[in-house]
Amino acid sequence: MFNALTDRVVRELKKIVGEKNVICDPEKKIDYSHDEFSLSDIAHEPDVVVKSNSTQEVSRILSLANEEKIPVTPRGGATGLCGGCVPASGGIVLSLERMNRIVEVDRYNQMIVAEAGVMLMDFYPRVEEEGLFFPPHPGDETAMIGGVIATNAGGARAVKYGVVRNYIRGLEVVLPSGAVINLGGKLMKSSTGYNLLHLMIGSEGTLGIITKATIQLLPSPQMSRSLIIPYENLKDAIDTVPELLAKKIMPLAVEFIPKDVIQITEKFLRKRWPSTLGSTYLLIICDASTEEQMDKLSEQVAAICMERNALDVFVADNPSKQQQVLEIRSKIYEAIKAHTLEILDIAVPRAEIAQHVKRVQEVSQEYKIWLPTFGHAADGNVHTHIMKAVYEDGHIVPLPEEDWKNKLENVRRELYRDCKERGGVISGEHGIGIVKKPYLSYVLDEESISLMRGIKRTFDPNNILNPGKIFDL
Amino acid sequence: MNIFVFVKRVPDTESKIKINHETNSIIEEGLNFVLSPYDEYAVEEALQIREAKGGQVTVFSVGPDETRTILKKCLAMGADEAVLIKDDAGETFDALRTAKIISHALKTKYTEFDLLLFGKQSVGADSAQVPSMVAAMLDLPQVNVVTKLEIEGNSGTALREIEGAREKVTFMLPAVISAQKGLNEPRYETLKGIMAAKRKEIPVVTLEELGIQPDELAAGLELTKMESPPVKESGKIIEDEPSEAAKKLAEFLRQDAKVI
Numbered sequence: 198m199f200n201a202l203t204d205r206v207v208r209e210l211k212k213i214v215g216e217k218n219v220i221c222d223p224e225k226k227i228d229y230s231h232d233e234f235s236l237s238d239i240a241h242e243p244d245v246v247v248k249s250n251s252t253q254e255v256s257r258i259l260s261l262a263n264e265e266k267i268p269v270t271p272r273g274g275a276t277g278l279c280g281g282c283v284p285a286s287g288g289i290v291l292s293l294e295r296m297n298r299i300v301e302v303d304r305y306n307q308m309i310v311a312e313a314g315v316m317l318m319d320f321y322p323r324v325e326e327e328g329l330f331f332p333p334h335p336g337d338e339t340a341m342i343g344g345v346i347a348t349n350a351g352g353a354r355a356v357k358y359g360v361v362r363n364y365i366r367g368l369e370v371v372l373p374s375g376a377v378i379n380l381g382g383k384l385m386k387s388s389t390g391y392n393l394l395h396l397m398i399g400s401e402g403t404l405g406i407i408t409k410a411t412i413q414l415l416p417s418p419q420m421s422r423s424l425i426i427p428y429e430n431l432k433d434a435i436d437t438v439p440e441l442l443a444k445k446i447m448p449l450a451v452e453f454i455p456k457d458v459i460q461i462t463e464k465f466l467r468k469r470w471p472s473t474l475g476s477t478y479l480l481i482i483c484d485a486s487t488e489e490q491m492d493k494l495s496e497q498v499a500a501i502c503m504e505r506n507a508l509d510v511f512v513a514d515n516p517s518k519q520q521q522v523l524e525i526r527s528k529i530y531e532a533i534k535a536h537t538l539e540i541l542d543i544a545v546p547r548a549e550i551a552q553h554v555k556r557v558q559e560v561s562q563e564y565k566i567w568l569p570t571f572g573h574a575a576d577g578n579v580h581t582h583i584m585k586a587v588y589e590d591g592h593i594v595p596l597p598e599e600d601w602k603n604k605l606e607n608v609r610r611e612l613y614r615d616c617k618e619r620g621g622v623i624s625g626e627h628g629i630g631i632v633k634k635p636y637l638s639y640v641l642d643e644e645s646i647s648l649m650r651g652i653k654r655t656f657d658p659n660n661i662l663n664p665g666k667i668f669d670l
Numbered sequence: 671m672n673i674f675v676f677v678k679r680v681p682d683t684e685s686k687i688k689i690n691h692e693t694n695s696i697i698e699e700g701l702n703f704v705l706s707p708y709d710e711y712a713v714e715e716a717l718q719i720r721e722a723k724g725g726q727v728t729v730f731s732v733g734p735d736e737t738r739t740i741l742k743k744c745l746a747m748g749a750d751e752a753v754l755i756k757d758d759a760g761e762t763f764d765a766l767r768t769a770k771i772i773s774h775a776l777k778t779k780y781t782e783f784d785l786l787l788f789g790k791q792s793v794g795a796d797s798a799q800v801p802s803m804v805a806a807m808l809d810l811p812q813v814n815v816v817t818k819l820e821i822e823g824n825s826g827t828a829l830r831e832i833e834g835a836r837e838k839v840t841f842m843l844p845a846v847i848s849a850q851k852g853l854n855e856p857r858y859e860t861l862k863g864i865m866a867a868k869r870k871e872i873p874v875v876t877l878e879e880l881g882i883q884p885d886e887l888a889a890g891l892e893l894t895k896m897e898s899p900p901v902k903e904s905g906k907i908i909e910d911e912p913s914e915a916a917k918k919l920a921e922f923l924r925q926d927a928k929v930i
Contacts, residue, residue: 471857511860512858
């Protein structure tokens with residue numbers, strides 16, 4: 198159904214973006230064949246990689262590809278975990294990496310306008326320079342703004358401040374026809390027609406290519422403090438979370454982390470976690486505008502934790518100490534990456550999280566597979582890591598391939614079934630991509646998927662834009 | 671065992687330092703201040719010695735009222751007492767001045783001690799002179815840049831870093847020790863510790879009370895200019911076929927960089 202890429206089309210592409218921004222060299226193309234998902238069997242090489250530098254160029258590329266019926270897969274930082282930016286049908290990978298400009302910081306509206314290729318590691322410092330605050334914080338700072346919006350990413354701070362969707366006010370989008378549309382604007386309110394802006398957020402590059410975004414910022418909280426709370430057992434740690442919510446205590450983030458992955462990451466980074474007590478930790482980050490508020494909030498949190506048998510409450514409250522704690526938390530993924538098959542991204546109602554994690558532990562024992570599970574305890578988003586190894590006496594012991602290969606699929610199914618029973622979804626913040634596509638019907642009914650197919654056809658009648666993602670047409 | 675630890679309030683090492691060129695000082699607005707990291711090793715070591723041998727840990731800092739925050743932190747870590755020696759002079763970079771104030775305090779008001787612990791240097795001024803000056807003024811044995819410390823009875827053994835090796839030094843108490851990274855892993859405060867520290871009084875001693883005459887502290891050092899270090903230039907990229915690029919690199923290393 199797609200046409201092959203011809204030399205003539207490559208020449209056209211070179212005319213649009215310039216010779217050096219069209220990559221045909223197989224050795225260089227291979228970098229554009231995968232994202233962060235570990236199994237190489239989903240990787241697929243593009244026929245050509247094109248690096249655009251402006252919205253106009255994106256428009257001309259899409260209009261050409263639409264006419265020639267060549268698939269186009271948009272690509273940002275490629276930090277995704279489910280194959281969303283893998284060019285599954287070959288064709289063109291359209292990399293937005295050169296479109297990395299901050300267009301405007303609007304102090305009066307407290308908004309920032311950024312191009313899709315701005316990396317988070319460049320975005321946050323710019324926002325902070327203005328004394329402002331962008332609350333969502335997806336784990337990988339090499340992610341780019343466009344991708345973060347296209348997956349509706351979240352991160353640890355969603356408990357108090359919500360996910361990326363809550364902060365996007367306007368988008369410039371190029372449709373598969375090449376038409377450029379502007380959705381929303383520097384607006385706090387809009388009840389004007391169907392909300393295409395929100396349809397675009399989380400659409401994983403299947404409806405249009407996001408080239409520019411207007412993003413709401415908040416005044417920066419005056420101070421933050423991280424509490425590190427060890428528990429003898431996981432159940433007490435997780436049971437603390439609904440207690441906090443029931444008492445209307447609203448920290449910035451609540452993470453639960455087992456000790457084994459902390460120890461592995463301490464070794465990996467040669468840094469030290471604040472405590473060696475217990476078997477599980479809660480990491481609770483509080484923000485406040487005065488020291489009195491901060492003390493009151495942390496004392497309330499501590500009291501509830503101690504009632505639930507916490508062993509102590511350790512504090513990191515200057516930037517370098519907090520940085521050290523957060524670095525260990527955020528590098529767990531890298532420390533165990535070599536042994537990770539897949540990171541699940543199940544989101545359940547917050548009150549269900551303890552039961553779901555209990556089920557994960559049962560499945561881990563049934564299948565004799567290591568399933569380190571940690572995540573955003575207070576927003577219901579659980580990251581179970583399916584490992585091709587077991588963890589014994591402080592060491593990671595790899596499993597033979599034939600062993601984990603059979604188990605992977607079964608473990609996925611078991612956990613997705615449990616997710617469905619608890620009224621959850623299979624992705625809280627990573628998206629569906631290719632990897633979770635077969636399981637979409639576990640949690641969405643056929644009618645809904647059918648409506649989604651209809652929307653896809655309306656936006657992209659030739660199905661050239663990131664084909665084969667989320668669902669099959 | 672009566673241990674005194676001397677600590678300084680410094681900008682957080684994560685801070686971006688901006689300079690006011692008119693006053694030749696750093697702009698404090700928006701900066702976070704912390705206990706100087708090397709001093710934190712000194713506090714931790716004092717606490718560990720106390721836990722093993724008993725005794726009392728008192729923490730001192732010379733500085734303005736704002737210095738209380740880091741003294742509170744030391745109390746939260748577990749120090750028994752903290753004393754603020756109030757000096758509103760701000761950052762003078764004058765190590766001799768600080769050493770005079772400390773040794774005055776130790777000669778007149780706080781004369782009972784077995785061990786004086788310092789960080790090997792403060793972060794920011796980084797002069798690494800105060801511990802040795804104090805030791806000289808009080809005529810005490812001293813070991814600097816210590817990575818291991820053992821106290822037994824009225825003597826001690828310390829390992830200190832020297833170029834390419836470690837030196838073992840034995841000494842009699844009382845003595846001055848300055849702490850280097852690696853001496854220990856400073857503990858994190860507990861919330862309970864922080865809240866208890868908040869309620870604790872920190873006595874304030876003025877320079878007058880210590881009997882220091884202003885002319886004794888006349889500046890021994892003049893600050894003429896403060897500048898940020900030059901911005902590091904970005905690296906050079908040699909783009910060519912691998913065999914050609916390697917040749918160009920070798921040529922560059924030989925002729926321009928003169929390293930091979």
